[in-house]
Amino acid sequence: xxxxxxxxxxxxxxxxxxxxxxxxxxxxxxxxxxxxxxxxxxxxxxxxxxxxxxxxxxxxxxxxxxxxxxxxxxxxxxxxxxxxxxxxxxxxxxxxxxxxxxxxxxxxxxxxxxxxxxxxxxxxxxxxxxxxxxxxxxxxxxxxxxxxxxxxxxxxxxxxxxxxxxxxxxxxxxxxxxxxxxxxxxxxxxxxxxxxxxxxxxxxxxxxxxxxxxxxxxxxxxxxxxxxxxxxxxxxxxxxxxxxxxxxxxxxxxxxxxxxxxxxxxxxxxxxxxxxxxxxxxxxxxxxxxxxxxxxxxxxxxxxxxxxxxxxxxxxxxxxxxxxxxxxxxxxxxxxxxxxxxxxxxxxxxxxxxxxxxxxxxxxxxxxxxxxxxxxxxxxxxxxxxxxxxxxxxxxxxxxxxxxxxxxxxxxxxxxxxxxxxxxxxxxxxxxxxxxxxxxxxxxxxxxxxxxxxxxxxxxxxxxxxxxxxxxxxxxxxxxxxxxxxxxxxxxxxxxxxxxxxxxxxxxxxxxxxxxxxxxxxxxxxxxxxxxxxxxxxxxxxxxxxxxxxxxxxxxxxxxxxxxxxxxx
Amino acid sequence: xxxxxxxxxxxxxxxxxxxxxxxxxxxxxxxxxxxxxxxxxxxxxxxxxxxxxxxxxxxxxxxxxxxxxxxxxxxxxxxxxxxxxxxxxxxxxxxxxxxxxxxxxxxxxxxxxxxxxxxxxxxxxxxxxxxxxxxxxxxxxxxxxxxxxxxxxxxxxxxxxxxxxxxxxxxxxxxxxxxx
Numbered sequence: 001x002x003x004x005x006x007x008x009x010x011x012x013x014x015x016x017x018x019x020x021x022x023x024x025x026x027x028x029x030x031x032x033x034x035x036x037x038x039x040x041x042x043x044x045x046x047x048x049x050x051x052x053x054x055x056x057x058x059x060x061x062x063x064x065x066x067x068x069x070x071x072x073x074x075x076x077x078x079x080x081x082x083x084x085x086x087x088x089x090x091x092x093x094x095x096x097x098x099x100x101x102x103x104x105x106x107x108x109x110x111x112x113x114x115x116x117x118x119x120x121x122x123x124x125x126x127x128x129x130x131x132x133x134x135x136x137x138x139x140x141x142x143x144x145x146x147x148x149x150x151x152x153x154x155x156x157x158x159x160x161x162x163x164x165x166x167x168x169x170x171x172x173x174x175x176x177x178x179x180x181x182x183x184x185x186x187x188x189x190x191x192x193x194x195x196x197x198x199x200x201x202x203x204x205x206x207x208x209x210x211x212x213x214x215x216x217x218x219x220x221x222x223x224x225x226x227x228x229x230x231x232x233x234x235x236x237x238x239x240x241x242x243x244x245x246x247x248x249x250x251x252x253x254x255x256x257x258x259x260x261x262x263x264x265x266x267x268x269x270x271x272x273x274x275x276x277x278x279x280x281x282x283x284x285x286x287x288x289x290x291x292x293x294x295x296x297x298x299x300x301x302x303x304x305x306x307x308x309x310x311x312x313x314x315x316x317x318x319x320x321x322x323x324x325x326x327x328x329x330x331x332x333x334x335x336x337x338x339x340x341x342x343x344x345x346x347x348x349x350x351x352x353x354x355x356x357x358x359x360x361x362x363x364x365x366x367x368x369x370x371x372x373x374x375x376x377x378x379x380x381x382x383x384x385x386x387x388x389x390x391x392x393x394x395x396x397x398x399x400x401x402x403x404x405x406x407x408x409x410x411x412x413x414x415x416x417x418x419x420x421x422x423x424x425x426x427x428x429x430x431x432x433x434x435x436x437x438x439x440x441x442x443x444x445x446x447x448x449x450x451x452x453x454x455x456x457x458x459x460x461x462x463x464x465x466x467x468x469x470x471x472x473x474x475x476x477x478x479x480x481x482x483x484x485x486x487x488x489x490x491x492x493x494x495x496x497x498x499x500x501x502x503x504x505x506x507x508x509x510x511x512x513x514x515x516x517x518x519x520x521x522x523x524x525x526x527x528x529x530x531x532x533x534x535x536x537x538x539x540x541x542x543x544x545x546x547x548x549x550x551x552x553x554x555x556x557x558x559x560x561x562x563x564x565x566x567x568x569x
Numbered sequence: 570x571x572x573x574x575x576x577x578x579x580x581x582x583x584x585x586x587x588x589x590x591x592x593x594x595x596x597x598x599x600x601x602x603x604x605x606x607x608x609x610x611x612x613x614x615x616x617x618x619x620x621x622x623x624x625x626x627x628x629x630x631x632x633x634x635x636x637x638x639x640x641x642x643x644x645x646x647x648x649x650x651x652x653x654x655x656x657x658x659x660x661x662x663x664x665x666x667x668x669x670x671x672x673x674x675x676x677x678x679x680x681x682x683x684x685x686x687x688x689x690x691x692x693x694x695x696x697x698x699x700x701x702x703x704x705x706x707x708x709x710x711x712x713x714x715x716x717x718x719x720x721x722x723x724x725x726x727x728x729x730x731x732x733x734x735x736x737x738x739x740x741x742x743x744x745x746x747x748x749x
Contacts, residue, residue: 133663133698134662134663141697141698146697147697148696148697149695149696149697150697151697151701152662152697189664189667190617190646190648190667190671191646192616192646196618196619196620196623197618197619197664217661217663218661218663218664218667219619219620219658219659219661219664220661220663220698221659221661221694221696221698221699222694222696222697222698222699223694223696225696225697226694226695226696237693238693238694241620241621241693241694241716244620244621244624245624288624288627292627303631304631304632305632307627307628307631307632307633308631308632308633310628311628311632311633324625324717324719325621325624325625325717326621326716326717564620565620565621568661
């Protein structure tokens with residue numbers, strides 16, 4: 001975070017903000033009344049010093065018993081200056097906030113989500129419906145009085161797909177005397193190419209797509225609500241299961257946020273292990289993307305090769321974390337256990353072969369005329385629209401936005417690593433493919449560097465030595481009553497995190513993954529907002545696919561690389 | 570006629586081989602057993618992936634674990650062509666009616682495997698959004714523990730299901746005949 005942002009923030013906002021300050025975690029925050037919100041956001045977007053062209057997320061926080069009850073939260077980023085800041089907008093129960101969908105297009109879905117989970121309405125929102133829960137849901141789960149275990153039981157006979165036409169096409173005018181020119185086709189939630197349980201209502205004129213409305217929430221799990229009822233360490237378990245293709249990425253982003261609140265310096269060895277594991281995670285995530293994407297487009301054999309390669313990295317996962325997928329390996333203050341001695345040999349055995357594997361995938365696809373015809377020029381988006389929708393990661397880099405959090409806002413000692421960031425210009429499915437393929441190559445470079453750096457650190461320094469924050473080693477418990485007490489307190493009470501808020505972000509395999517955590521000074525978070533990259537990336541889908549053919553939908557979905565666990569949370 | 574049992578009569582063995590001193594060997598079986606034998610070795614699961622477990626389900630069909638060794642690799646996207654539903658992951662209340670409808674669309678005989686802790690009981694996600702056990706809405710034949718279960722565990726579940734099919738002791742059989 002560059003210094004002096006809050007002064008510039010104050011200067012740009014002028015009298016629009018009630019206050020602007022830097023909080024304890026070193027993040028810039030401004031409090032803006034609802035009536036000034038739109039002007040403030042416009043001013044920040046146009047101000048050359050602030051230049052907030054990227055809206056990371058819109059959310060809220062239930063501040064009960066404070067009046068006004070809610071705080072609308074807006075997290076911004078500048079892809080030019082590489083700084084973050086946050087707006088807090090106090091709003092009372094039942095009062096509306098102004099919609100930002102015409103300033104930042106990505107706000108559309110985020111506002112719908114906030115409306116769904118908090119019940120805050122948005123003025124002049126074009127399509128304010130529930131997005132994650134069903135339309136007939138009672139209550140708003142993220143309000144504090146809502147029971148997180150409440151089981152809704154309604155008639156299972158309800159056919160939720162019966163109103164595809166009306167529900168799917170919110171702005172679509174049915175009726176009139178003339179015969180309808182278009183038909184609405186339902187795709188999903190049970191469809192092999194939607195990569196999970198997503199539903200698309202596609203309006204077709206012949207084979208051409210006139211409109212498209214994605215429906216999500218079929219995997220809504222209530223992770224954000226559950227976080228408020230589990231302690232800080234237990235929560236890691238849930239987050240690994242969110243983006244289940246890259247579990248360690250989720251753990252890392254969350255731990256970074258909590259460590260910011262604690263003001264914790266993680267030992268170097270742990271930082272390098274984290275870098276190594278998050279890059280291996282990027283590779284397994286991209287391998288699943290490549291295999292399924294190619295399979296959807298018709299190249300079946302790539303799937304088999306990719307999964308065979310993925311197994312090798314899952315073996316490393318097992319060696320270091322004890323499980324194939326959900327390891328909960330990255331912990332607050334470091335990692336759970338030291339890297340096993342056999343690990344470097346495993347990595348070396350894998351990396352020798354990996355370049356040859358990558359070039360084989362290139363050989364199967366990159367110059368394959370069918371692949372090129374199915375992907376080139378499909379679902380292209382301009383860089384301005386992409387930023388407006390909040391697209392990040394490989395999707396943004398495929399359209400010429402040279403932005404990677406690992407380089408621009410380094411975390412976990414990424415500044416010590418050498419790697420290139422692939423950037424393409426075309427912005428179509430093929431460009432996204434090229435970016436991800438090159439990323440896998442670069443990740444391999446980072447893994448090797450990390451392994452070298454780990455060898456230069458003291459073995460055993462894998463977590464902070466503060467027994468209020470990290471478990472006591474087993475031997476210590478038998479020897480002193482002091483350590484036994486620490487052990488008992490750690491596993492029953494958990495970690496107590498000081499009052500405050502922090503935003504932890506990483507460059508995950510799918511884009512900017514962020515955890516906004518608020519602590520009220522107890523053993524449980526007061527609020528955790530998870531900013532999943534897939535959610536924003538998917539919100540741009542209708543714009544991306546308009547004017548293409550129905551067959552291109554499949555190629556386009558594959559290229560976004562969505563994980564519904566992360567979209568729906 | 571002297572009959573000599575060569576194989577032990579086992580509920581899961583398909584044929585009973587009897588040696589006949591007069592004119593060589595005779596194979597004895599019942600039509601139910603033969604049908605069960607066919608069904609058990611050609612299970613067509615449905616491509617019905619929900620969450621994390623779906624990735625392990627995909628691993629099971631891919632190179633290393635290779636489900637086709639057990640005759641079940643033909644994943645069908647349409648429920649009308651499938652006879653095994655693997656509930657792979659957490660089932661939300663929003664998804665529940667759709668899962669039920671998909672089950673109803675599958676032709677008899679049909680089987681359900683509940684894969685993983687979330688599908689079996691809600692797992693770690695005991696929240697408002699999740700069905701705490703898929704058996705609230707579907708008859709389940711086999712529960713697989715794990716979060717997520719390893720592909721070997723799912724493979725074991727399929728082998729166990731094959732035994733159930735051969736002996737005709739699965740849940741949907743009872744449903745069809747009007748008993749529970």
